Amino acid sequence: GQNIDQPTEMTATEGAIVQINCTYQTSGFNGLFWYQQHAGEAPTFLSYNVLDGLEEKGRFSSFLSRSKGYSYLLLKELQMKDSASYLCAVRDSNYQLIWGAGTKLIIKP
């Protein structure tokens, strides 16, 4: 079966750095996506990785290791507005997104 695993919840302090991990087992691989979802809202696209390595985009970076079936999202200089769920999704061989259940990130002052 296809499976995406990520921690259910994490807590971090404003101004700090947090790393959210994602491991996956899917039928084929055509890229890994990270989305941010605030409570009651739709997911918004954060990052895309298809090759191994680190993609940096401002305060957010995403890393991929295809051989390990592993990715992480790194958030720096945390702000209160970063409190949200972060969803990892993998595009499989049928070009469908397989979604993780999301990691709820709580930022404390």
Next chain:
Amino acid sequence: DAMVIQNPRYQVTQFGKPVTLSCSQTLNHNVMYWYQQKSSQAPKLLFHYYDKDFNNEADTPDNFQSRRPNTSFCFLDIRSPGLGDAAMYLCATLPGKRESDTQYFGPGTRLTVL
């Protein structure tokens, strides 16, 4: 400017009373998706269209139907909603099937079943 629009944003219906949710897009994207998302869960794909080619997920209940009359519009019909169908329904679009293409989501419709 809104690119993927869902109406209504909030829908309340009674147990067993049919309901239709709508999605429209101004992006001229080929692919449209309907997802169901319950609290603290992953979005669950119900259907998707590649142009007019309809794809139904194997575990989507028969109670759920969909229509795509043209490129811009897509509808989700729930014929006899049950309490378990209360969820957020998300519409998303995709330009095509290039690797780097990312899904664009509408704001969602939150369905309450009384």
